[in-house]
Structures are given as structure tokens and as C-alpha cells.
Amino acid sequence: MTDVSEETETPTARRTGWAAALAGVVAGAAGLAAAELVAAIIAPGASTLFAGGAAVIDAAPRWLKDFAVETFGTADKAVLLTTMAVVIAVGAALAGVLELRRPPWGAVVIGVVGAIGAVLAVLRPDATVLWAVPSGVGVAVAVLLLRSAIRRLVPESESEDGAATMDRRGFLLVTGAAAGGTVVALVAARLLSAGSTAVRAARETLRLPAPRTVAPPIPSGADQAIDGITPYLTPTMDFYRIDTALRVPQIDPASWSLEVSGMVERPFTLTWDELLALPLEEHYVTLACVSNEVGGDLIGNARWLGHRISALLDRAGPHPDADMVLSRSHDGFTAGTPLSVLRDPARPCLLAVGMNGEPLPVIHGFPARLVVPGLYGYVSATKWVTSLKVTTFAADQGYWTPRGWSARGPIKVQSRIDVPRRSVAAGDVTVAGVAWAQHTGIGKVEVRADAGEWVRAELADTVGPDTWRQWHVSLPLAGGDHTLEVRATDAAGRVQTDEPAPPAPDGATGWHRVSVTAR
DSSP states (O other), X not given: OOOHHHHHHHHHHHHHHHHHHHHHHHHHHHHHHHHHHHHHHHOGGGOHHHHHHHHHHHHOOHHHHHHHHHHHGGGHHHHHHHHHHHHXXXXXXXXXXXXXXSTTHHHHHHHHHHHHHHHHHHTSTTOOGGXXXXXXXXXXXXXXXXHHHHHTTSXXXXXXXXXXXXXXXXXXXXXXXXXXXXXXXXXXXXXXXXXXXXXXXXXXXXXXXXXXXXXXXXXXXXXXXXTTOOOSSXXXXXXXXXXXXXXXXXXXXXXXXXXXXXXXXXXXXXXXXXXXXXXXXEEEEXXXXXXXXXXXXXXXXXXXXXXXXXXXXXXXXXXXXXXXXXXXXXXXXXXXXXXXXXXXXXXXXXXXXXXXXXXXXXXXXXTOEEEOTTBOGGGTOOSSEEEEEEEOTTXXXXXXXXXXXXXXXXXXXXXXXXXXXXXXXXEEEEEEEEEEOTTTOXXXXXXXXXXXXXXXXXXXXXXXXXXXXXXXXXXXXXXXXXXXXXXXXXXTSOBOOOOOBOSTTXXXXXXXXXXXXXX
16 A cells, blocks of 8 residues: 555655755855865865866876877867766765765765865875865865755744645755855956966066077978968967876966986086076977877977077986986976987977967966977977986886886877868869978878879978978879878888877877768
């Protein structure tokens, strides 16, 4: 026999459950907002959300990192933060329901999550015990609001017909005030991000010294007048960004310094003013990410301004047994670069401070980063760099090496078809794109249609072997579907392999193929 009272109480219980879930979400959001506000005052890196996100990035297996970059590209961090927000919201909703039905376990869950956030924050590079404070404040705010809201969902009395009544008005006031406070706290956190504001102001007012060695002018024939082809010089706003920094480090140049240490005779520390007083050089260098798929766009060419890393190493006097330099970023990322590459007099390896005629953008490493021709970025292009440790590959590893990537990352010969894509008019069709083999240079590019004979493309001019080159060729295409392929040969005679391989562990290989329809 069915209990009639249970039937009449079920809708009310269901509504109360949804209200408890809402209370959990609002309380969780308010707690995170409070933590962000406190972190803006103490240190942006102490943020509970960003400390947790950084831990996820560090712990992510290689296959997941590859999937994220391949699927989302430079939007991978936004996707991570969105996913975390959804997970936190669901968890907070469950905590609200749990607090209603099994108090105080909902508050306990929030406390445990906050404690984990505090630990993760304290474990971040350069963290202090104060970095635990934002998480602590966030937990306190979330728990107080949650318990206050849930208390108003518990029946206080019975109405004249015997039904349980709740303080609905009080519940709405608590959750509404919490939601409003969340918005205010987030806005205040944004306004109080003094570090970000100071860094932005410092960069905008900075005037870099003129280079003592000026980059040669770009030849007039380096940019072909072909619609859709990648420009020789990548605009700064279009330059790819792949790194492990969930929150971009904000470093005031006045407080920046570079420590050169390790297996050296004369360790030293370089300040910002001392760096700008050194001879600066300009060079065009194409950088590429090891995660770049065949035909991908995680590559760009820019004009960099900086001081020769070899000069810094000579000043320090590396030990004869040293064979690697471990560079470290402000956010804890490390890269292991062959010492012989950094000391190669023919290779313009720079401690860079400028990009395309302006100070480095913050997202690209302001105030200083490494630029090394011929190596993938994961072993060379450390942004927000703060130290160079001369060491050995046997003694130290860069960030990605223990995660399954090769310890040394020389860039492989690659080429890409930019045009045409999809549909073209039948007849003579212009096929064009870019090819690269940094520090060696491109010697030849060939294109073919439908696995036919290779046709040699015309190479555009270039500044030198450290940048990519445009190429183009005209192919006759009859009506119908066609497959275009490209391969490059570097200046040393090495032909781009057709053997397909994924980016891991040392760079993708294979020929870029494009399917088009001639009409």
C-alpha cells in the first residue's frame, strides 16, 4: 500500500532539492570570487582556480595534452577553465544537496576541496604560505553562505493545512546577495590586479634601445602576391601561443632578473637595466611548436630583438663537462637546450626583449624570453625566463622530457600548402604555401597532383636560413577531384619524409596533402 503522505511530500522535496543545489552553486561561486579577490591582493598565482588548473596541466598525460592542442589549438586553456567551471558547479550543487540531507557533509566537501586548493597553491613555484590564504577565505565564505541558505530551506513551522513551510524569502535574500557579492568581488579582483596594471603600464611606456646589429631588410620578393598565402612576417597579434601558463605571468621589468648559474666558473645575476645596456641584435627567426601537425599553423616568423645568449654563457664560463642549459620560466616551466646550440656563433640565439619592433607582448614572454633558431619551442623558447642553469642532460630534464617527449628537439624539414583549398577553377591552378628548415634553410620545394610527377616550385626570397620561405607553382588541373601533395628539401639535401608520424615525441612528419575539386 502506498503512503499518501510520501506522494504529497515528493514535489516539495524535489523543489527543495533543486533549491539546495542552487544554494551550493551560488555559495561555491561566491567562495571562488572571494578567493580571487584575496589572491589579487596577495599574489595572482595564489588563485584557487588557477592553482588547480595549473596542477591539472602539470599532471595531464601526454595523450591528453596532444588531444587538447590538436582539437582546441590555442583555445586549449579557455576550454580547460570552462571545463573546470562546469565541474566545480556540478560539485557545488551536489554539496548543496548533501548539506540539506546530511549536514554538515556538504560543508565538509567544500572544506576538503578548499584545502586541496590551498595545498596546490602553496606548491606552485615561488609560492609562500600566504598563498594558502585565498583558498581559506574562499572556503569560509562558501561554507557560511551555504549553511545560511540551507538553514532557510529547513521547514520552520506548519501552515494551517499542516504543510511544512520554509523561509523562501530569506533563502532568496541570501542567494541573491551572494550572487551580487560574487559579481562585485570579481570586478574588484579585476581592478585590484595591481601587478597586471603595473606591467601593462611599464610595457606601454618602455622604449627599447636601438639594436647595434640591425636585421637585414626583408627582400621585396619574400612576399608573393598570392591571395591566401601565409605572409612572410607574422603579425604579432596572429603569432601562435602554446605554453603551460594558465594565468599569464605579470612581471614588472624593474623587479625582473636573470640568474646564470650551475656548472659555471662565474655565476652572476643580470638585471633589466643591465640587460638593456648590453649590445642588442635584431634577427628574423621562425619559431615552431613541436605539437604542430603536418599542415598545421603553430608556427610563425617574427623580428626579434635581444642579446646573444652565447655572450652570457661566455661571461659565466661553462664547465667543460656541461652539455645542457636548463632555462626556467617565472611560472616554473623548464626547457633543456643543448649548450652547443646556444654557443654556436653562426646561430642567433637571443635573450629577446622585443618582437616586431615593440617590447615583447606579455603573452609572448615580457619582459624577456629565449629565441633559438632550429629547435622546437618545448626545448628552447622559454617565456618569462628568470634563470639559465648550465648543467647536463644526464643530471637535469626539461618540463616535457619526463612526460614522454624527446630531450632534444631539432626542427624537421616541413612544408605546407596554403592555397588552393577545396574548390578551384579547372585549368592552370596556382599552388602555394610555405616551407621551413630553420637554421639550415630550404633548398627546394616540389609539388604534385594525384601522385603524378613532382614539379619543382619557385622559391621566394628570404632573409636567411633561420626563417621559412614562401613557394608557388602552377599545375594544370582538369575538372574533377584532385589530391595535391608537397615535399621540401633543405639546403643540406635532406628530403622531407613521407612517413607519417604524430607530433610526439619529437615532431610530426609526413607530406601535407590537400583535396580540391576543379570545376
